[in-house]
Amino acid sequence: MTKAEKELRQAIIDKCLWMNASGLNQGTSGNISARYKNKMLITPSGIPYDQLKPAMIASMPLEGEYGSWEGPMKPSTEWRFHLDIIKSRPQVNGVVHTHSTYATTIAITGRGIPACHYMIAAAGGPTIRCAPYARYGTEELSQYALEALEDRNCCLLANHGMIATGTSLDKAMWLAVELETISKQYYHSLLIGGPNILTDTQIDETMRGFSTYGLQDQK
Numbered sequence: 024m025t026k027a028e029k030e031l032r033q034a035i036i037d038k039c040l041w042m043n044a045s046g047l048n049q050g051t052s053g054n055i056s057a058r059y060k061n062k063m064l065i066t067p068s069g070i071p072y073d074q075l076k077p078a079m080i081a082s083m084p085l086e087g088e089y090g091s092w093e094g095p096m097k098p099s100t101e102w103r104f105h106l107d108i109i110k111s112r113p114q115v116n117g118v119v120h121t122h123s124t125y126a127t128t129i130a131i132t133g134r135g136i137p138a139c140h141y142m143i144a145a146a147g148g149p150t151i152r153c154a155p156y157a158r159y160g161t162e163e164l165s166q167y168a169l170e171a172l173e174d175r176n177c178c179l180l181a182n183h184g185m186i187a188t189g190t191s192l193d194k195a196m197w198l199a200v201e202l203e204t205i206s207k208q209y210y211h212s213l214l215i216g217g218p219n220i221l222t223d224t225q226i227d228e229t230m231r232g233f234s235t236y237g238l239q240d241q242k
Contacts (some may be wrong), residue, residue, distance in 0.1 A: 031192075045149050048121040055192070064123055083106055113173075120187075123206070126184065136209050137150055137218070147174055147176075151178060154168050
């Protein structure tokens, strides 16, 4: 294992620990993956984050036998949509999946999130879609997620949780926080009459400004 790979494995663990400490996730329900050269590194299934070591992070090839893996622990049960996202979107280098409270609350209703705040532009468009329900870990769920992520950087999963992607692991986690925040804002706006919805033109203008706004990838 190279130094760079070991550092990325540790970064995945650090993000998991932060995700739970911040309240963005609970227990081992969330999972994180990252691209490393020609493979995907992903959290193992059912292991408490504070027990994880870099060598315990599962490795899955991006080419070759689909679903094969290496490591002492089997990959997260949600490996399929992580792998399908990373394989189909070359610009994605990090994927975060959580059952955060407000994003999951909105997902439980089966609805997406409209342009209630300009930060929705971070999602890549004027809406955040909610993928239809399918059982966790299935090909069906992965397909629904890919469809909900078309031209988007994040989505909700009906009766389940959220997915956030990024050009880096840091960017994916940043977006997961932004998605939980806008979910909370949307939820509370519904309690007092509903949000004022921004136009597609207003969101387009915001998206053009995002090249120098929000978390930036380090050169």
